Amino acid sequence: MIKTINDLVLKAKEIETKTLVVACAADEHVLEAVEMARQEDIVNPILIGNKTEILGIFKQHNINESNYEIIDERDKPTACLEAVKLVSANNGYYLMKGLVDTSVILKAALNKEFGLRTSNRISHVSVMEVPTHDKLLYMTDGAMNIAPNLDEKRQIIENSVKIAHAVGNKLPNVGIICAVEKVNPQMEATLHAADLVKMNEDGIIKDCIVGGPFAIDNAISVEAAKHKGITNPIAGNIDILVMPRIEAGNVFYKTMMFLASAKSASVIAGAKKPIVLTSRADSKESKFYSIALGALVTNL
Amino acid sequence: MIKTINDLVLKAKEIETKTLVVACAADEHVLEAVEMARQEDIVNPILIGNKTEILGIFKQHNINESNYEIIDERDKPTACLEAVKLVSANNGYYLMKGLVDTSVILKAALNKEFGLRTSNRISHVSVMEVPTHDKLLYMTDGAMNIAPNLDEKRQIIENSVKIAHAVGNKLPNVGIICAVEKVNPQMEATLHAADLVKMNEDGIIKDCIVGGPFAIDNAISVEAAKHKGITNPIAGNIDILVMPRIEAGNVFYKTMMFLASAKSASVIAGAKKPIVLTSRADSKESKFYSIALGALVTNL
Numbered sequence: 001m002i003k004t005i006n007d008l009v010l011k012a013k014e015i016e017t018k019t020l021v022v023a024c025a026a027d028e029h030v031l032e033a034v035e036m037a038r039q040e041d042i043v044n045p046i047l048i049g050n051k052t053e054i055l056g057i058f059k060q061h062n063i064n065e066s067n068y069e070i071i072d073e074r075d076k077p078t079a080c081l082e083a084v085k086l087v088s089a090n091n092g093y094y095l096m097k098g099l100v101d102t103s104v105i106l107k108a109a110l111n112k113e114f115g116l117r118t119s120n121r122i123s124h125v126s127v128m129e130v131p132t133h134d135k136l137l138y139m140t141d142g143a144m145n146i147a148p149n150l151d152e153k154r155q156i157i158e159n160s161v162k163i164a165h166a167v168g169n170k171l172p173n174v175g176i177i178c179a180v181e182k183v184n185p186q187m188e189a190t191l192h193a194a195d196l197v198k199m200n201e202d203g204i205i206k207d208c209i210v211g212g213p214f215a216i217d218n219a220i221s222v223e224a225a226k227h228k229g230i231t232n233p234i235a236g237n238i239d240i241l242v243m244p245r246i247e248a249g250n251v252f253y254k255t256m257m258f259l260a261s262a263k264s265a266s267v268i269a270g271a272k273k274p275i276v277l278t279s280r281a282d283s284k285e286s287k288f289y290s291i292a293l294g295a296l297v298t299n300l
Numbered sequence: 301m302i303k304t305i306n307d308l309v310l311k312a313k314e315i316e317t318k319t320l321v322v323a324c325a326a327d328e329h330v331l332e333a334v335e336m337a338r339q340e341d342i343v344n345p346i347l348i349g350n351k352t353e354i355l356g357i358f359k360q361h362n363i364n365e366s367n368y369e370i371i372d373e374r375d376k377p378t379a380c381l382e383a384v385k386l387v388s389a390n391n392g393y394y395l396m397k398g399l400v401d402t403s404v405i406l407k408a409a410l411n412k413e414f415g416l417r418t419s420n421r422i423s424h425v426s427v428m429e430v431p432t433h434d435k436l437l438y439m440t441d442g443a444m445n446i447a448p449n450l451d452e453k454r455q456i457i458e459n460s461v462k463i464a465h466a467v468g469n470k471l472p473n474v475g476i477i478c479a480v481e482k483v484n485p486q487m488e489a490t491l492h493a494a495d496l497v498k499m500n501e502d503g504i505i506k507d508c509i510v511g512g513p514f515a516i517d518n519a520i521s522v523e524a525a526k527h528k529g530i531t532n533p534i535a536g537n538i539d540i541l542v543m544p545r546i547e548a549g550n551v552f553y554k555t556m557m558f559l560a561s562a563k564s565a566s567v568i569a570g571a572k573k574p575i576v577l578t579s580r581a582d583s584k585e586s587k588f589y590s591i592a593l594g595a596l597v598t599n600l
Binding site: 130132133142143146177178179180186187189215216217220221224227228243244245246247248249250251252254255256257258259260261262280281 | 430432433442443446477478479480486487489515516517520521524527528543544545546547548549550551552554555556557558559560561562580581
């Protein structure tokens with residue numbers, strides 16, 4: 001059972017080494033994280049971007065150039081397209097964003113001709129470890145989907161369930177997070193919760209157990225759930241927290257990272273291959289964890 | 301400078317003792333918290349409710365009956381109305397909810413004839429202390445206002461600013477929390493943020509400095525704000541976090557309490573007097589802190 005981010009990294013080391021293609025790779029923290037993952041045999045890296053700048057960063061950090069395949073491409077949209085083409089064409093490859101706007105790499109990734117698009121919506125999934133909780137918490141979506149409707153939430157759940165499967169949780173408990181635990185017609189999120197639970201019961205949403213509405217307390221604390229008289233057997237024991245809107249998800253992620261001393265790994269799910277799309281503010285370690293998570297998801 | 305919940309309690313002990321009227325007082329944890337506040341000279345309590353049950357709880361917890369004025373009233377709506385009448389008529393009195401549904405006490409509190417209603421909207425404000433942050437964080441509203449519009453957010457801010465003033469922060473930094481730091485027409489919360497900042501610049505929202513949109517990281521971490529290139533002088537140094545909707549506020553509150561080891565004190569603001577309206581799940585300590593906060597707010 002994978003209970004920590006470290007367990008997740010160990011599992012990523014055990015599987016076959018994947019090929020990570022980094023688009024616009026000339027980013028110091030990205031390259032440091034990629035080098036960490038390469039040293040751990042998690043990835044073989046292919047870097048696409050400004051080769052002069054990449055080699056400059058290598059020199060600064062004593063990274064040995066001979067371990068890397070570097071494709072010199074200074075135009076960012078072109079670098080992204082080349083990276084996506086490589087990933088799309090090759091099994092065991094996945095994609096990471098370097099120093100380029102998210103919109104540019106996503107445009108390339110979702111290119112209809114040779115991109116990574118599927119019929120599914122793409123969404124952001126974080127796997128989080130926090131000292132106050134005894135297992136990993138998955139959270140979606142605090143970064144990409146602003147105000148998903150019911151069917152979009154179904155897809156967001158399905159994407160996150162695949163990530164949990166990749167990490168080793170074969171039947172995750174999915175909690176639809178709201179401000180309250182009861183359906184309230186004035187709160188759309190609670191209506192979505194009831195519908196998503198039904199879709200799970202009806203076999204539309206598979207390979208997981210969906211419950212809700214839950215508030216955070218009764219999603220993650222059995223004691224809090226008992227206190228509120230909630231009898232749902234998965235109450236207090238949720239693996240995947242599905243947020244009502246981007247604001248709640250973003251608030252959760254950042255409160256965990258900045259005020260609860262959490263560690264996290266994140267990927268974009270729902271495309272043919274996972275996309276590692278860390279933000280500049282993420283630490284080197286956080287980027288490394290996300291690369292490890294991406295390797296596991298590529299392994300599916 | 302009040303930097304911790306303990307400082308807040310010390311300040312409540314220093315001011316003149318207030319009279320706390322507890323409606324439907326026969327609740328074990330409420331009475332324990334009230335007794336703590338009485339022992340600290342923060343409150344003189346008046347209890348309205350089922351006297352037999354109240355005395356039963358007193359016996360169980362060795363609470364001395366002679367320190368209490370008890371009004372025997374077994375009908376809950378009547379007990380609430382009597383409590384509200386007392387508070388409304390007397391300076392230095394404030395209200396606390398005991399064992400009664402929130403809707404019942406709020407109906408009494410907002411009674412037009414003798415209630416505590418003002419022209420302002422009522423809202424929930426929490427004051428939180430967390431080991432990872434060096435000052436108190438105020439948060440509003442994760443409990444009462446579902447999806448406030450712009451003018452309702454103005455009132456929610458004004459209510460919270462009064463609470464900060466009561467605690468001793470005379471010019472709080474107010475951060476309008478969103479999922480991003482830039483105005484995005486697809487995210488209504490960011491448009492509200494821009495409008496609320498302008499209303500503050502124009503002198504409509506007073507006695508505070510409003511900034512935003514902020515995400516949680518750049519609201520509470522100067523380093524994170526610098527990293528994102530945010531030059532707003534209050535970035536990273538927010539006192540009052542104004543949440544876009546009830547879900548984000550509730551997620552923040554519960555993540556802080558259940559995953560970040562926070563302490564909190566909360567009151568309902570915007571009525572003539574503060575209303576202490578803790579939930580059953582709150583600890584005795586949390587209820588005590590809320591009573592102390594209520595005493596400070598009553599002191600305004």
